[in-house]
Amino acid sequence: NTFGALARQFVEQEQRDRRHNRTWKKQARDTLGLVYDDDDAPPTIRPGSLVYRWCDKPVSEITADEVCSVIRESYRSGVPGRTSRVAGVASSREREMNKTLSRMLKWLHREGLIDGTALAGIHPAEPGRDRDRVLSDKELKALWTALDDSAFSNVIRVMIVTGVRRGEAEAMRWDELSSDWTIPAARHKSKRAHVIPLSDHVKKIIKSIPRHDGEYVFTTTGGARPVCGFGKVKYRLDAALQFKEPWRFHDLRRTVATGLERLGFALPVTEAVLGHVSGSKSGVVGIYQRHEYAKEKRGALDAWAEHIDALVKGKKARGKVVPMRAHA
Secondary structure, rough: EEHHHHHHHHHHHHHOOOOOOOOOHHHHHHHHEEEEEOOOOOOOOOOHHHHHOOOOOOOOHHHHHHHHHHHHHHOOOOOOOOOOOOOOOHHHHHHHHHHHHHHHHHHHHOOOOOOOOHHHHHOOOOOOOOOOOEHHHHHHHHHHHHEEEEHHHHEEEEHHHOOOHHHHOOOOOOHHHOOEEEEEHHHHOOOOOEEEEHHHHHHHHHHOOOOOOOOEOOOOOOOOOOOOOHHHHHHHHHHOOOOOOOOOHHHHHHHHHHHHOOOOOOOHHHHHHHHHOOOOEEEEHHOOOOOHHHHHHHHHHHHHHHHHHHHHHHHOOOOOOOOOOOOO
């Protein structure tokens, strides 16, 4: 009943198999230090990580003070075993570690492996601030122009043109593609399959990619695994772009939503493009309103792709567009 062995059981049995957590690999790697390069192979342990530190420690001996100390360490200096991109304190790291340890310790308690003492070291983390960062047209053009021909850059281009999440884009598979791109329910946050009409611009990106024997489209391993390591890519982009306001990859999704609104598309269409279940189709309305907006989604994404193309080429986009301004 060591922490190392049970951390692996928690990740594989609870997070992956029972809860079907889409980001189980990332959470295992970034907080616990378990690196899964292959689903069918045992994980490697990142040196200096929490699993590395407590590998042979019986879980029954973990104290509340030790749990609290690890969470406080993540906030002040960084998650054990992981290089911090943000210097100094970071509430996001604290929330990340707090969430993972809370889930694992509660699971251990339900399994009867700990008495709950360690749970006393878990305190409710302060909620993160809602972000409202939207990239301006000028920033979008600069970002697109800064991208090269790598698989990483193609993932970012697809995010800009479609508004999908980074994890959904980077794990695109060849068998998901036809005239549309269907993200299966297991890979989408809504737990439903999400169909994305492919504009000519996205088709051009995909067509430029060599077809590998493996299943993944964006890859550096011949299709065996999707690309990973966007932290380094983001660092290089930040150094090249020097935007006045910090930005994240997820801000591209908000930028697409804002852009579609300014192109004149209605909220239900924007939500359909993003695959949102909330908002105008939540609750009872969502139960009885099953219209998928397929035609409207295609029109919206075609118009947005034309807008991006016009920005990059310095041409005037068709239709009346209200210029977007960046804000923090």
